[in-house]
Amino acid sequence: MTVMTAEQIEAFLDEVFPQRMGRTESVGDMCATLRLAIDDQHLRPGPRVSGPTMMGFADVALYVAILAQIGPEPMAVTSDLNCHFLRAASGEHDIVAHARLIKLGRRLAVGEVQIFSVSDDTRPVAHITASYALPDKPSREQAV
Amino acid sequence: MTVMTAEQIEAFLDEVFPQRMGRTESVGDMCATLRLAIDDQHLRPGPRVSGPTMMGFADVALYVAILAQIGPEPMAVTSDLNCHFLRAASGEHDIVAHARLIKLGRRLAVGEVQIFSVSDDTRPVAHITASYALPDKPSREQAV
Amino acid sequence: MTVMTAEQIEAFLDEVFPQRMGRTESVGDMCATLRLAIDDQHLRPGPRVSGPTMMGFADVALYVAILAQIGPEPMAVTSDLNCHFLRAASGEHDIVAHARLIKLGRRLAVGEVQIFSVSDDTRPVAHITASYALPDKPSREQAV
Amino acid sequence: MTVMTAEQIEAFLDEVFPQRMGRTESVGDMCATLRLAIDDQHLRPGPRVSGPTMMGFADVALYVAILAQIGPEPMAVTSDLNCHFLRAASGEHDIVAHARLIKLGRRLAVGEVQIFSVSDDTRPVAHITASYALPDKPSREQAV
Numbered sequence: 001m002t003v004m005t006a007e008q009i010e011a012f013l014d015e016v017f018p019q020r021m022g023r024t025e026s027v028g029d030m031c032a033t034l035r036l037a038i039d040d041q042h043l044r045p046g047p048r049v050s051g052p053t054m055m056g057f058a059d060v061a062l063y064v065a066i067l068a069q070i071g072p073e074p075m076a077v078t079s080d081l082n083c084h085f086l087r088a089a090s091g092e093h094d095i096v097a098h099a100r101l102i103k104l105g106r107r108l109a110v111g112e113v114q115i116f117s118v119s120d121d122t123r124p125v126a127h128i129t130a131s132y133a134l135p136d137k138p139s140r141e142q143a144v
Numbered sequence: 145m146t147v148m149t150a151e152q153i154e155a156f157l158d159e160v161f162p163q164r165m166g167r168t169e170s171v172g173d174m175c176a177t178l179r180l181a182i183d184d185q186h187l188r189p190g191p192r193v194s195g196p197t198m199m200g201f202a203d204v205a206l207y208v209a210i211l212a213q214i215g216p217e218p219m220a221v222t223s224d225l226n227c228h229f230l231r232a233a234s235g236e237h238d239i240v241a242h243a244r245l246i247k248l249g250r251r252l253a254v255g256e257v258q259i260f261s262v263s264d265d266t267r268p269v270a271h272i273t274a275s276y277a278l279p280d281k282p283s284r285e286q287a288v
Numbered sequence: 289m290t291v292m293t294a295e296q297i298e299a300f301l302d303e304v305f306p307q308r309m310g311r312t313e314s315v316g317d318m319c320a321t322l323r324l325a326i327d328d329q330h331l332r333p334g335p336r337v338s339g340p341t342m343m344g345f346a347d348v349a350l351y352v353a354i355l356a357q358i359g360p361e362p363m364a365v366t367s368d369l370n371c372h373f374l375r376a377a378s379g380e381h382d383i384v385a386h387a388r389l390i391k392l393g394r395r396l397a398v399g400e401v402q403i404f405s406v407s408d409d410t411r412p413v414a415h416i417t418a419s420y421a422l423p424d425k426p427s428r429e430q431a432v
Numbered sequence: 433m434t435v436m437t438a439e440q441i442e443a444f445l446d447e448v449f450p451q452r453m454g455r456t457e458s459v460g461d462m463c464a465t466l467r468l469a470i471d472d473q474h475l476r477p478g479p480r481v482s483g484p485t486m487m488g489f490a491d492v493a494l495y496v497a498i499l500a501q502i503g504p505e506p507m508a509v510t511s512d513l514n515c516h517f518l519r520a521a522s523g524e525h526d527i528v529a530h531a532r533l534i535k536l537g538r539r540l541a542v543g544e545v546q547i548f549s550v551s552d553d554t555r556p557v558a559h560i561t562a563s564y565a566l567p568d569k570p571s572r573e574q575a576v
């Protein structure tokens with residue numbers, strides 16, 4: 001069950017993390033979808049979407065999925081991130097991230113993200129898994 | 145589209161890799177499900193299922209998913225494997241791996257696996273991603 | 289500064305984790321060296337040393353490096369492990385793991401391991417990084 | 433043995449990848465050191481150096497180490513990247529990357545990077561491993 005809407009999350013992030021990549025399109029139970037409008041700062045030669053862009057965008061997407069479950073919490077810290085780059089993402093199209101939490105524990109969250117170019121919604125351009133250290137909050141229930 | 149059945153894959157693996165972990169229950173398009181009967185060699189203190197058991201089993205599961213797509217091919221080599229351990233898996237229950245190929249290219253395959261204890265099919269005990277170097281075969285088509 | 293010798297660590301592990309892979313050869317400040325005698329259970333076709341063997345052995349090596357720093361502590365839990373397989377390790381030779389802690393914090397340790405075949409001590413056969421959740425112990429100082 | 437100097441690598445990158453992060457300070461056998469001057473685009477709230485900045489910078493550092501060994505080659509493609517974030521890096525200090533190639537094969541390179549804040553050269557702020565697909569070039573010798 002989510003405790004924040006996409007709009008509430010965007011308002012919260014505008015305040016605490018205005019320079020983040022992407023915008024939340026929707027959130028659901030343990031998941032979130034974000035879209036990133038590509039401009040010059042996101043490109044590497046090709047032009048294609050750069051690796052750091054995809055990794056940073058995935059990180060935001062998982063943070064959004066966590067916020068949707070636990071509420072406004074500025075202190076989630078990424079502890080590790082693993083990215084497989086699957087194919088080139090044309091720099092001429094926006095990219096979309098589908099994030100899904102695999103575990104949301106009291107101290108640790110783990111999730112995965114598939115990133116697609118909007119020009120091809122069948123073959124992901126990157127797959128990311130990442131872990132987050134959560135601030136201690138004994139009352140948070142152990143979810144999936 | 146698969147080119148080998150679960151039975152054909154098991155017969156092939158019995159020949160080339162008899163000491164592998166687990167047995168194939170089913171294969172589908174870009175995916176496979178395997179089950180591992182836990183015995184003493186798979187345990188660490190607790191008793192719980194050991195980490196190497198889960199990683200090795202996931203590796204077999206992705207190899208099976210690749211075989212189902214490309215046919216008997218003894219040469220796929222794991223190039224990297226990333227595992228997040230999510231919760232303890234009781235040593236008293238079998239474990240099941242759901243493997244899914246994210247990319248199957250000419251030279252490289254990438255996939256992910258969720259491992260569950262049969263005692264709880266809602267919360268995975270481990271999540272694995274891995275890459276495989278495939279033998280060159282120019283005729284293999286670029287699949288998803 | 290280490291608080292346990294290699295001999296003390298082996299005695300402790302013989303008690304709490306007798307089925308582990310490998311034996312500690314030496315420990316030092318934030319590091320440890322272990323050796324694994326290869327037998328049939330460690331092989332895959334080739335014969336070469338199997339991937340799960342290398343990952344499990346690396347996991348033990350980092351656990352030993354942690355024990356050397358923090359003392360007998362049966363509860364360190366691996367939270368993630370990432371392995372790059374670099375080249376085949378002949379099944380006819382023992383393997384050696386050089387483990388090094390990159391971070392040892394109050395709740396989290398991170399380390400890396402290089403594994404070599406004793407037949408070639410210049411080119412590693414695998415490189416592993418892994419994270420460990422440590423039991424809370426407020427008095428543990430934040431080391432490197 | 434290196435085949436390009438730090439100056440030659442910078443000149444090459446200025447041409448093919450002007451928007452990269454950081455500047456090469458030195459290259460050596462299978463290694464490279466780079467420095468990144470931190471400005472607003474590299475920050476997240478804190479202010480601290482952002483995760484994508486560290487991952488992107490590490491990626492450049494390994495690419496530089498590869499260039500130093502194989503010569504100007506615009507086509508090296510990152511296939512996977514794994515990052516452990518170890519501690520916060522203050523946004524008020526530059527960061528330095530020490531990159532080291534673990535394997536440089538005909539088709540694949542694997543390396544690791546330690547990133548430090550210049551305010552503390554004893555405790556790394558991040559540790560990265562990554563793999564690179566290299567263009568086929570049968571004449572390249574198998575190095576380390």
